[in-house]
Amino acid sequence: MVMVMAMFSISIQSLPSLVLSCSSSSSSKHTSSRSLVSFWKPQACFSTTSQKPKVVVTREKGKNAKLIDALGKHNVNCLEVPLIKHAPGPDSDRLSALLRESTFDWIVITSPEAAIVFLEAWKAAGTPKVQLGVVGTGTASTFHDISQSLNQYLEIRFTPSKATGKVLASELPKVGSKSCTVLYPASVKAGSDIEKGLSDRGFHVTRLNTYNTVAIQEVDAMVLKQALSTPVVAVASPSAIRAWNNLISNLGNWDNSVACIGETTAVAAKKFGLKNVYYPANPGLEGWVDSILEALRAHDRLQKDLAS
Missing domain, CATH: 3.40.50.10090 (Rossmann fold)
Incomplete structure (x- = not known):
C-alpha cells in the first residue's frame, strides 16, 4: 500500500x-x-x-x-x-464537485497528466479520503510528494501486473459483493478500454473527460x-x-x-x-x-x- x-x-x-x-x-x-x-x-x-x-x-x-x-x-x-500541450477538458469543472459530494470504491488514474488534474481537484474538494488504482509506476510517481499531513487520505491500493488500461480493467479488485463504483478522470482522447472492461465485469463506472491533449x-x-x-x-x-x-x-x-x-x-x-x-x-x-x-x-x- x-x-x-x-x-x-x-x-x-x-x-x-x-x-x-x-x-x-x-x-x-x-x-x-x-x-x-x-x-x-x-x-x-x-x-x-x-x-x-x-x-x-x-x-x-x-x-x-x-x-x-x-x-x-x-x-x-x-x-x-x-x-503537445494540455488543456482543460469539458468535465474539468465537475471533478472537484463530484469528489466533494460523492464517494467511490475506486478512483482510477491512468496517466501522469490525469494524476495532476485529479490532485488539483482533490485538494479543491477538501482532500476527501479516496482509494486509488493507478496504471503503473510512472503514474504513481506523480503522487510521491504528498505532504505527510494529507497522505492518510490518499491511498494507492492497486496497480495492475502490466501497465495498460486493458489489464487494469481486468484485474481491478471488487470491493465486497455489491456493485463496485469507479470514478475515471480521463483524457478526452482516451479510448474506452477502461470503462468497457470494468462495466463488463459489473463495475459502475463514472467517466469524466477532465483534460485534453492538444498537438x-x-x-x-x-x-x-x-x-x-x-x-x-x-x-x-x-x-x-x-x-x-x-x-x-x-x-x-x-x-x-x-x-x-x-x-x-x-x-x-x-x-x-x-x-x-x-x-x-x-x-x-x-x-x-x-x-x-x-x-x-x-x-x-x-x-x-x-x-x-
Whole structure:
C-alpha cells in the first residue's frame, strides 16, 4: 500500500526548445511501423553543450526533466521539442464537485497528466479520503510528494501486473459483493478500454473527460531541422506520435528511430507506419530509457556499417 499526493498547476506557456544534457536504465522490446497528424510552436534552440543532441524529447514543456536527467547519466544529450500541450477538458469543472459530494470504491488514474488534474481537484474538494488504482509506476510517481499531513487520505491500493488500461480493467479488485463504483478522470482522447472492461465485469463506472491533449501547431524551422537529424525521437503518448508524424508527413523518407514509453504508444507508431520503433515490455521511465539506449546502439551500428 502506498499513500501519496502532490499539487501541480496546468499552464499553457511559450515553449522554447533546448539542447540539454540527459540520463537512466531497464528492459526493452523492438518493433517496426508510420502515418498522419496536427501540431503547434516551440521557440529557438540553445545548446548548453558542444555535443550534438542524440535524442529529441517531446513531452509538454516542463515535463521532460526526468527523462533528460536519466539520459544524462548515460552522457546522452537531448533536444527539447514539445509536441503537445494540455488543456482543460469539458468535465474539468465537475471533478472537484463530484469528489466533494460523492464517494467511490475506486478512483482510477491512468496517466501522469490525469494524476495532476485529479490532485488539483482533490485538494479543491477538501482532500476527501479516496482509494486509488493507478496504471503503473510512472503514474504513481506523480503522487510521491504528498505532504505527510494529507497522505492518510490518499491511498494507492492497486496497480495492475502490466501497465495498460486493458489489464487494469481486468484485474481491478471488487470491493465486497455489491456493485463496485469507479470514478475515471480521463483524457478526452482516451479510448474506452477502461470503462468497457470494468462495466463488463459489473463495475459502475463514472467517466469524466477532465483534460485534453492538444498537438503543437508549428515548430521553428531551425529547431525542426535539428530534430529531423537527431537519431532518436522519444514519445510518451499516441498524441505525440500523431504530432510528430504530421510534422514529417511532407518531408519525404524520415527513417530515424522512435522510442516509445510503452506498447500503447508503440502500436500507434506502427499504425502511422513509422520505422525503427522501440519500446519496453513494461511502460515506465527506466524501460523507456533502455529502449532509447537500444535505439542509439542500433543507430551507431548502422553508421559503422555504412562507414566500412
